[in-house]
């Protein structure tokens with residue numbers, strides 16, 4: 012029994028290790044078109060085609076608005092984070108790439124995006140924090156994709172990476188599976204912070220922002236623990252139709 016449990020936990024980590032070893036030995040090619048690519052997992056031609064965020068967007072949540080004014084949702088109830096930095100709209104083929112990072116351990120994407128986010132994040136933050144996974148989910152997957160992105164973002168910005176202060180206290184169902192109204196209840200009180208963040212400006216990192224409920228709840232927790240500002244950094248943002 013004990014043996015089978017330890018095997019289950021070790022397997023994703025081992026797969027992850029093999030993936031990394033393989034990708035360091037093979038010549039790199041673009042994950043989208045297969046062309047040889049110097050170092051990046053996406054070649055410059057494909058990179059230019061990735062879906063951009065709308066020019067006119069809500070300054071708080073980046074969703075599309077007519078003249079760049081605050082969107083209705085943020086007017087009714089502003090989020091607890093102060094701003095978002097995002098690289099792309101969440102659409103094809105960014106969704107495919109995110110899937111490659113999240114479920115196929117293409118960790119070169121974490122470095123690629125972490126470094127790009129560092130280039131667009133011009134705020135004076137004091138620490139970088141990934142959105143945590145519940146330990147059970149972490150054991151299944153073998154790694155936390157948000158931590159992998161946060162690692163490179165922190166390194167590029169020369170900021171401390173804080174991977175332990177924010178924790179997830181219980182597993183939750185993926186937000187995308189739930190109707191809008193159930194999402195807040197699914198997450199209520201799900202994060203806990205183990206550090207006094209008095210006066211800190213936290214860069215909170217996640218892969219995709221869908222409705223913003225998860226980042227909002229995490230930012231709320233950080234502010235309850237004293238954070239003065241929370242800036243969210245995500246690879247992609249889902250736009251409302």
Ligand SMILES: [Zn+2]
Pocket residue numbers: 041042043044045046053054055056057058
């Ligand atoms: Zn390509």
Ligand SMILES: [Zn+2]
Pocket residue numbers: 069070071072073074081082083084085086
């Ligand atoms: Zn908004």
